[in-house]
Amino acid sequence: MTDHEDVAALLGTEGPFARELPNFAPRAAQQSMARAVQHAIAERETLIAEAGTGTGKTFAYLVPALLSGERVIVSTGTKALQDQLYFRDLPRVKSVLDARLKMALLKGRSNYLCLYRLDQTVREGSTFDRTQASQLAAIRTWSARTRRGDRAELAEVPEESPLWPRVTSTPENCLGVECPFYDDCHVVKARRDAQEADLVVVNHHLLFADLALKQEGFGEILPGASAFILDEAHQVPELAGQFFSQSISARQLSDLAQDSLTECNGVTGAIGLVLEPAEAVQDAVRRLRLAMDALPERGPFHQLEARREIGDALHDLREVLAALTDVLASQAERSRGFANAHERAALISERLDRIAERDSERDVRWYELFPRGFALHATPLDLAAPLRAMREQTQAAWIYTSATLSVSSSFDHFARQLGLDDPQTLQVESPFDYAKQALCYLPAGLPDPSARDYTDRVIEAVLPVLHASHGRAFLLFTSHRALRRAAELLQDRVPWPLFVQGSAPRHRLLEEFRQSGHGVLLGAASFWEGVDVAGEALSVVVIDKLPFASPDDPVLQARLEALEQAGINPFMGWQVPSAVIALKQGAGRLIRDVHDRGVLMLCDPRLTTKGYGRLFLNSLPAMPRTKDLEQVRAFFSDEVSTPA
Structure with missing residues (x-):
């Protein structure tokens, strides 16, 4: 399709969508949004498009995206929306346009079954209760037939089941190319598909994890995109705050200590060195959480520093974590697992020091408490600067759309939060009466x-x-x-x-x-x-x-x-x-x-x-x-x- 050809006509009364899709109703608002998106992609512009409920904004951005001839990343607010877009809306648009393009769906690694960790869980033969035992059996049966390994396929094991964290991986515990199941890895396959695709559907969590932290490790997929389309974009300011924060949690610390102890199983003599500092970390985490008990659920960091017993517990935790890091460094060459644990310990230790010490005017340091844990954070006061830098790096079109971005017809608040200096804007009303x-x-x-x-x-x-x-x-x-x-x-x-x-x-x-x-x-x-x-x-x-x-x-x-x-x-x-x-x-x-x-x-x-x-x-x-x-x-x- 050439640039001057009109995407609006495709969505009009005489167009292929009206002819081929039952219940498709041509809408002027949808057509004007499609034109604006087409223009933003072609000119590499930034566009804020508010489309009232019922506009059909999904088709309004998918049609120009598929016809642009450019590589496009579409990001949604939730995994459920991601699935709806990929399995329902995209196939329809692709079929009507007869577009011969490659599509890919990519989620964060915790959504994919890890064959290595499933194997470990089965081998350990832990004593599971009846529910978990039947869930594990269901996961094993499914693992033999699934092509994607996406846990959304297995509705019979609820999302909140404690088994999922045991059979999925995290950036910290993934063995990478040294994993015996690497060739069949679902995460690797999903990333490979995304690298080769013309249009990739991600979610905001994944997009920001990669652009802000490079932690999801598919940095090579995103730079090639000429356009980023963020649906449900009203969620972006809140999410961006999470991803530009430095954070550390009690759970990360406990997992590190536990994984370090588990790794001793296959390495002669390691337990004698690792046991004491690993247990000291677990103990220090418990003591710090206990000391924080009297505090409100969340608050500024100075509330921690004002109480001597909390200050002491925090100091002790930093000390024992440094000791564990040193011991893991001495074992790092003995196994891939120890090398991994050492990297994690060094990173967590550095982050804890930074949050505890850095009193920068640019950051807000704060804590939150959970029934059995805590988290410490340093969040940038102003997100506009890092978000602007991120966009400039991509040199792509950025299109933000949602039914709710304006306040009394003005986009100033949304634009200021995201550091958008002179965006194109479009507001189309809902067709509902x-x-x-x-x-x-x-x-x-x-x-x-x-x-x-x-x-x-x-x-x-x-x-x-x-x-x-x-x-x-x-x-x-x-x-x-x-x-x-x-x-x-x-x-x-x-x-x-x-x-x-x-x-x-x-x-x-x-x-x-x-x-x-x-x-x-x-x-x-x-x-x-x-x-x-x-x-x-x-x-x-x-x-x-x-x-x-x-x-x-x-x-x-x-x-x-x-x-x-x-x-x-x-x-x-x-x-x-x-x-x-x-x-x-x-x-x-x-x-x-x-x-x-x-x-x-x-x-x-x-x-x-x-x-x-x-x-x-x-x-x-x-x-x-x-x-x-x-x-x-x-x-x-x-x-x-x-x-x-």
């Missing part, structure tokens, strides 16, 4: 969200709406505490099945919710996005509060202070825009199809009592608004009623 399909209900009389009985009052206001809709609702909460309280309050007061986040894996809850037809699903953070329930099973979305980020996040605190010093109002310059984008994600669960109808219930009174509330309301799709419960009832009974 929100004026007819949806109603925004702002219940009157609710107290300020800080009130102690706020969740109780929200549920009182929600009950008549649930009765009007006969269930069929998502209740989205900004905290798990509110979610638990709401579940308690609804338990005996509604006749419909309740599905509560945490009571079963997310995919199962969603499946059961869809099948129930009249369910009420209660969710927090991860249910605000990426959840797609089209049709009548979902007719109400309730949002309890404006989703402002937790004020006790040490990285956020430091960023807000830095903005203030730079003369920018941190609340209006950062907190409000971030919350607007999160609210748009939650609200986007409601209308997923041209035939959907539903009510969006926004409980937070600040939407109408505070000046900034207008920014939130102006950023949502234009739909009628009401404070009158009767109009909600009328909407569901299909009475003709015009909201004021």
